[in-house]
Amino acid sequence: xxxxxxxxRPVTSGVTLAAMWRWAPLPSPNLCAVCxxxxxxxxxxxxPRCGRQQSTTKVCHDCERWGDxxxxxxxxxxxxxxxxxxxxxxxxxxxRLRLVMQPYLRQALAQERYDVLxxxxxxxxTWLTRGFNQVTGWLTDQPxxxxxxxDAARKPRPQSSKTRQERLQSPQPFSLQPGATKLLRNQHVLxxxxxxxxxxxxxxxxxxxYLGGAKAVTxxxxxx
Amino acid sequence: xxxxxxxxxxxxxxxxxxxxHGIPALRQVNGRWRCQRCQQWVATTDYLPQxxxxxxxxxxxxxxxxxxxxxxxxxxxxxxxxxxxxxNWPGQLSPIQLxxxxxxxxxxxxxxxQLLWAVTGAGKTEIGFPALAWALQQGWRVAWTSxxxxxxxxxxxxxxxxxxxxxxxxxxxxxxxxxYCPLTICTTHxxxxxxxxxxxxxxxxxxxxxxxxxxxLQLAVKxxxxxTGSHLYLTATPGRDLxxxxxxxxxxxTYLPLRYHGYLLPPIQVRLVGNWRQRLSQPRLPxxxxxxxxxxxxxxxRYLLFVPHVADLSPVxxxxxxxxxxxxxxxxxxxxDRQSKVQAxxxxxxxxxxxxxxxxxGVTFPAVNVVIxxxxxxxxxxxxxxxxxxxxxxxxDHPGGEVICYCHSQTRAVQRAQRMIRTLNRKGRxxxxxxx
Ligand SMILES: [Zn+2]
Ligand SMILES: [Zn+2]
Numbered sequence: 001x002x003x004x005x006x007x008x009r010p011v012t013s014g015v016t017l018a019a020m021w022r023w024a025p026l027p028s029p030n031l032c033a034v035c036x037x038x039x040x041x042x043x044x045x046x047x048p049r050c051g052r053q054q055s056t057t058k059v060c061h062d063c064e065r066w067g068d069x070x071x072x073x074x075x076x077x078x079x080x081x082x083x084x085x086x087x088x089x090x091x092x093x094x095x096r097l098r099l100v101m102q103p104y105l106r107q108a109l110a111q112e113r114y115d116v117l118x119x120x121x122x123x124x125x126t127w128l129t130r131g132f133n134q135v136t137g138w139l140t141d142q143p144x145x146x147x148x149x150x151d152a153a154r155k156p157r158p159q160s161s162k163t164r165q166e167r168l169q170s171p172q173p174f175s176l177q178p179g180a181t182k183l184l185r186n187q188h189v190l191x192x193x194x195x196x197x198x199x200x201x202x203x204x205x206x207x208x209x210y211l212g213g214a215k216a217v218t219x220x221x222x223x224x
Numbered sequence: 225x226x227x228x229x230x231x232x233x234x235x236x237x238x239x240x241x242x243x244x245h246g247i248p249a250l251r252q253v254n255g256r257w258r259c260q261r262c263q264q265w266v267a268t269t270d271y272l273p274q275x276x277x278x279x280x281x282x283x284x285x286x287x288x289x290x291x292x293x294x295x296x297x298x299x300x301x302x303x304x305x306x307x308x309x310x311x312n313w314p315g316q317l318s319p320i321q322l323x324x325x326x327x328x329x330x331x332x333x334x335x336x337x338q339l340l341w342a343v344t345g346a347g348k349t350e351i352g353f354p355a356l357a358w359a360l361q362q363g364w365r366v367a368w369t370s371x372x373x374x375x376x377x378x379x380x381x382x383x384x385x386x387x388x389x390x391x392x393x394x395x396x397x398x399x400x401x402x403x404y405c406p407l408t409i410c411t412t413h414x415x416x417x418x419x420x421x422x423x424x425x426x427x428x429x430x431x432x433x434x435x436x437x438x439x440x441l442q443l444a445v446k447x448x449x450x451x452t453g454s455h456l457y458l459t460a461t462p463g464r465d466l467x468x469x470x471x472x473x474x475x476x477x478t479y480l481p482l483r484y485h486g487y488l489l490p491p492i493q494v495r496l497v498g499n500w501r502q503r504l505s506q507p508r509l510p511x512x513x514x515x516x517x518x519x520x521x522x523x524x525x526r527y528l529l530f531v532p533h534v535a536d537l538s539p540v541x542x543x544x545x546x547x548x549x550x551x552x553x554x555x556x557x558x559x560x561d562r563q564s565k566v567q568a569x570x571x572x573x574x575x576x577x578x579x580x581x582x583x584x585x586g587v588t589f590p591a592v593n594v595v596i597x598x599x600x601x602x603x604x605x606x607x608x609x610x611x612x613x614x615x616x617x618x619x620x621d622h623p624g625g626e627v628i629c630y631c632h633s634q635t636r637a638v639q640r641a642q643r644m645i646r647t648l649n650r651k652g653r654x655x656x657x658x659x660x
Contacts, residue, residue: 088283092283092284092287093272093278094283095270095271095273095278096280131272132272132273
């Protein structure tokens with residue numbers, strides 16, 4: 001018998017629980033029915049720009065304040081379930097939990113149109129302590145290009161501990177890898193990140209990607 | 225870092241401390257990796273990029289990988305003996321409590337591993353006070369631990385008031401940093417961070433989940449205790465394993481079969497009601513249950529209705545409303561409003577609460593009846609059933625009340641729970657216990 005990769009309870013293929021959720025697709029064979037049910041994808045109505053779930057289909061306040069036409073797609077609302085997931089996966093460093101999201105990312109990426117997939121990188125310091133990039137952990141066999149590097153000195157504090165104001169004012173932390181322009185010229189680039197909070201990080205990344213010659217940049221995040 | 229932080233502990237540190245020695249956090253044994261903190265085997269699937277294994281079992285104490293080292297400084301026994309008792313408790317023990325407290329203290333002085341088997345509502349915490357005061361006076365290092373964080377949180381301020389020694393509290397997400405103190409109050413999980421540290425360990429609610437089912441935590445208790453140390457288990461519902469240790473005289477035992485107010489425990493009354501779960505999908509509940517709850521409501525008696533699963537909460541509520549009964553308030557472990565709902569019934573603002581086993585222990589309501597729906601469900605252990613029944617009759621002004629267990633069929637767990645209460649009441653009667 002297999003155990004749920006998230007909650008460790010046995011995954012029953014039997015009658016009781018599975019039958020109750022039969023109508024739902026089973027996107028992750030590594031999850032038990034309870035955990036699958038906890039993961040509720042975003043649904044309409046959403047902000048057409050950032051993907052936030054809301055009561056109307058109008059552009060949300062935050063996107064209006066940006067005043068650009070950025071397009072982000074997201075899979076889950078950043079609710080208590082996703083926070084608990086990120087806490088264990090990213091902050092406690094439970095790399096095995098990447099399996100929870102791999103099927104969802106595969107499905108979402110299949111619906112995106114892009115030429116080059118660029119995951120948001122982690123700092124060298126994070127590599128030393130966490131030991132992995134939480135974003136690339138979700139990728140299985142999808143090709144991607146690590147064309148961005150991130151400067152630790154410019155990213156002094158984790159994003160999650162800043163106020164909105166501080167985040168919006170944060171300086172450009174990204175730069176392009178040598179040879180990046182060869183990969184980016186005239187391409188539609190899809191940025192991949194974990195959580196869309198203010199959109200600051202993704203826009204910083206996009207600025208660099210455009211400098212590399214890309215013709216379009218959009219983004220996909222696990223959560224909004 | 226203060227040197228004393230490492231006394232009797234086992235901590236992963238980024239940098240080697242000035243003193244103390246380190247061991248690899250993960251060790252390879254016959255080709256498999258084993259965690260040196262929790263002693264569990266690392267699954268072959270649990271690795272970081274570059275095939276670096278890490279332990280998932282004790283992850284919430286901070287991740288350990290094959291690159292981590294654990295540091296320790298052997299416990300130096302640096303606490304002074306006290307000329308005066310550190311106990312500063314204005315309360316008084318009843319004669320029966322006092323007899324139990326003296327027995328516990330005697331076993332403690334003799335260095336025996338022991339069990340205090342005290343019924344729900346006996347006041348077992350205070351019964352441990354004289355022994356604890358003696359131990360602290362000897363300069364012993366003591367830990368009061370429980371598998372349940374809510375027990376620790378409730379206990380810490382009481383111990384801080386009752387004992388005049390420095391104390392430190394440890395649990396996941398605690399607010400204050402750890403200090404080296406004569407008295408440590410922590411979850412049993414946190415004991416994984418200690419090694420041969422304590423002269424005496426008190427394990428409160430020893431039968432509670434997850435300690436009772438977790439070899440990892442049982443090992444943590446063993447390893448945190450000094451080789452020369454001993455422990456005291458506190459429980460109202462010892463599992464069969466503990467009872468066996470008592471029979472084999474590996475554990476000394478002190479019984480306290482009477483509540484502090486001197487009344488006997490309410491017995492569990494079992495009623496067979498057929499396949500209630502099938503009817504619940506209608507949503508309906510068996511007439512016998514509805515009649516009883518209606519009577520409670522008409523006579524304004526409060527009740528707790530226990531259901532086996534979170535998923536049962538709202539169908540049961542609907543079935544009650546369908547029968548024109550007050551559907552009450554539902555609460556479960558992950559309920560964001562859990563605290564306020566529990567407070568509401570404590571304050572007697574609501575008359576009924578439909579809940580899962582989270583309220584089985586620790587929470588005291590002045591006067592309630594307990595109704596258990598599906599007591600034969602596998603989630604209800606003997607201990608859980610006795611604990612649920614133990615919510616009834618705790619207050620001296622309201623020592624009575626009913627415990628009704630509705631089942632589809634009789635189970636071992638239900639029968640054992642009935643038997644445990646009967647046995648305790650038999651012992652209680654010999655001590656002069658009365659029926660409410
Ligand atoms: Zn699960
Ligand atoms: Zn471990």
